[in-house]
Amino acid sequence: MPTISRMQATQIDQAAAFMAQFQHDPSTHLGFAGPQAEQIAQTWRELEFPIEQQFALAFEADQLIGLIGLEQISDTGRAFLWGPIALGEHRFELADALLAELLPELQAHVTMIDIFCNLQNQFVRDWAARQQFYQRNTHAILSYKRSQLTEHVTTGDVEILPAELHAAFCELHDQLFPQTYYSGSQILERINHDRQVFIIRDGEQLLGYIYTERQPEFAEAGIEFVGVTPAARGRGIAIKIMQHCLAWIFSVETIQELELVVDQDNPNALKVYERVGFTLLHEMISLRRDVIAQ
Template identity: 30%
Template sequence: MLQIKVIDEEEVGKASDFIAQLNNNEESHIGYCGKDKDEIAKYMMNEISDVNYTESFVVAYEGSELIGILGFDADLEDNSAEIWGPFITPNKWGIVYDMWRRMTDLLPSGVDTLEMFPNMKNTRVFQLAKDLSFQKYSDETVLLYERNTNDKLNHCTVEELSPEYYTDMKQLHDSVFPSAYYNGQQIMKRLNEHRKVFIIINKGVFAGYIYVEAEPEFGEASIEFFAVEDAERGNGVGGQLLKGALKWLFTFEGMESITLCVNAANVNAINLYRKVGFQYLHDLCSFTKEIR
């Protein structure tokens, strides 16, 4: 007998293991979600905070067997929610619309926009997004830099962001990424020993920044954003920022690879990443839908 219900706290371990298994397969991969079960569990319990996961995720059981998980990570300040999944056992996909209705019943009134981020090989979710009238926002390419190429990183002159350059960094970020999942102020609030902004100052002038996040516990890290002032482009600032960030990230033991996501149409950026040493990993597609 099929049962679809809101997740309980004691199910988070089983749920994170289920997500990890499916998210390691490109045919069921969702870009928002991790691939390590412990990392996923930690994120669900600690980072999904605007609406707790016990009020935003639903699970589907056939008898005692877990066959599906679907949820959202709400950002009430931005009035949006990122959809986690659907993660469903492939031969049970027919339950997806029942799960979707159950999950959307949990959405708070403050959420106006839903976002989906499936791998392009995840044809089921790709089609679901279209069937639910989501609009395609962008194509994204994910690139990977592995530790065994770390010897290619030469000396670079980046420095950690200091208060005197907060305004410069926020203005550049918000102008280059006006609709990003973090604005400049939100990045400032996230900074800690594992989340850093590095900058380059040329002759006393702010030239560019890069924001990176490390998860040493899981041996993972990501380059979230970086941008260069118009007047400084073509001067090697982008390459220096990337190399400086990579050198810092690889100071953590167990950090074997770094990923970043870039708009697939941004050929210049992709060429820069490849020049530094990044390799192609996979393609994702961003969908969005206004629901209010």
């Protein structure tokens, strides 16, 4: 019988390596994790709550055969489910048991649990249905490579988000992306040398923005959010900020590729990314289970 226990901080590297080995096959690919074990481990070490409250592992004869995570976000009422990964003949039952281990840790403010996995990951999709998750959206993960970069013309129109527009940024972001994984205030807290918000404004009016993160130590980068006020759409603002953003990302010589996620039911956004040069890398699906207060 497998032994199920909470992940300890000393087990993060082992568990991250276990997860990473499944990230290169669409049939086992999970959306919240990157392809590198070191990157997954770093993400887990930066979680809001202690790791032993959010991850469970399954061992059989000292062999790691299962993993699940329930990352809770205090400001949004959401929890993100990492996995499940479960091996063996009774993998569905194992995944059930892993989740049951963590559910008592669910904070009272959490009202929904979200899964994000590859459309071809049939095991997770079937297990999610068994656990009463329902489909929300399909998404595209798009890729842009350094070799595609041209000499983009960047002008003074694009700038780093100034302090006087913090409130306007939070209002616009939370309006465009309600209940997403980072609120406007959380993005402001994350800003540093390699995490930036670039904007275009008209005087004191914010017209559009991009939030992007790069990780030179892992040679990776991503565009997390792109937003334009409804009144300013159709003026090429998103493309202009994105071109500036690409130049900033690839100013780090080690980065060769970046990725972003877009809803497949958002054809206007898809057209913008295609015009810039992004191509399809993965098709993903988001699933949700509502949490009923006890």
